[in-house]
Amino acid sequence: MLHLLEYWAARLALFGVDLLPPAAASRWAAALGSLWWTADRQRRRVAISNILRAGVTNDATEARAIGRGASRHMGMVLVESMKSALVLDDPERLRVDIPGDVAAVLEDPDRGLIVVSGHFGNWEIAGQWLSRYKPVAGISRPMTNPRVQELALDRRQRRAFRMIPKYDPDPGRFLKLLGDGEILALLVDQHARRGIDVPLFGHPAKTHTTAAMLHLVARTPLTFLVCRRMAPMTFELSLSPLIEQARTGDREADVEAIVRTLNAHLEEAIRRDPDQYLWGHRRWR
C-alpha cells in the first residue's frame, strides 16, 4: 500500500514538474518533501535521532527543522535530476571547482578515477556532469519501491552514466572499468554490513571499503565530490584534491586511513549544509 502511495506521489510530482517552470517545480517538490516529512513518522524519528546523535545541533526543535529541510531538499533533488539539462548546460547554474590534479585525470582518457560522495546535495547532477568527461558507472541498490525506481530511471538524463547492480557477481567488474579509463562513482554513506567501523561524527559507523581497496590495489586516483545547492536549480560542485594513501603492507590500516579521510570530507560537507543530507537512513546500528 505504501509503495502504491509513493508511486502515485512520484507520478503527481512528475506531472507538476512537466507543467511548471523549473523554479516553481523545485518549490513544489520541496513542499511535497515537507508533506512527506509529516507523513513518514518512522523516517522522521530516525532522522531526528541521527541529527542529534551527529551533534549538528543539541536542540530537538532545531533538529526537527533541519530534518524537515532535508526532506524538502530530497524532494528538490528528485525534480532537479529530472530537469538536469537546465543545470548542466548553464554555467551560471553549475559552478565547478576542479583541482589541477583531478582535472588532469579527467582529461586523460586512459586513466580511471574513483569518485566518492554521499547522499548529500545533488549527487545525481554530479554524476551526470562527470559523465561529460568519461563514462561513469555508479553502484546502486535497487530502490525499495520498484515502481518508483522504474519511473525514475525512465526520466533521468543518463548520458554516459550507467548503473551497476550492487550484487553483480563479477569480482573483476570494478577493475575492468577503471582499467578502461572510466569513472567509478560510489556513495559510501550507507550502513555497510561488511564494512569497517570508522567514526562518523564521532560515532563508529560501518563503512564501505571498496573505494579504498580499489585505490590501493588498482592504484586508481581517488577524490571526494560535493555538489551543494546554492539556490533552486543552482549548484556548486567541488572535488577534493586527489586522496593519496601509500601502501604500508598493513591492509587494514591503509583502508582505515582512507575511509577516515572520506568520512571527514563527508562530515565537513554535512556540517556546512545539514539540511542537504539524507538523514532518514539508520547509519549507526
Added chain:
Amino acid sequence: MDADGTADVLVRLRDVLRDSAVEEHDWDAVEAETPIESLGFDSLTILDVLYDVEEEFGIALDPKQVVKTRTVGEIITLLQQNGA
C-alpha cells in the same frame, strides 16, 4: 622444488588465499588448474586477496592483466612474469 619455481609459488599463493579468504575452503586442494571463480571470492574479497598477494610477493600486478586470468595457474604465470 621444480625448475621454474611454480610449485613454490603455488604453496605461497595457497597460504595467502588461506589467510585472506573469509569463506572456508580446502586450500590445500587448490592446484594450477583450479578455476578462480570456484574459490568463492566476490568483488570485495578479491581486492583483499590481490593486496595480500602483491605484498607477499613484493610486486605490483596490472589489474587489467589480473582480470583476464581464469585459473590459479594463470595467476602464477602472471606472478612469475612480474618477478615472483
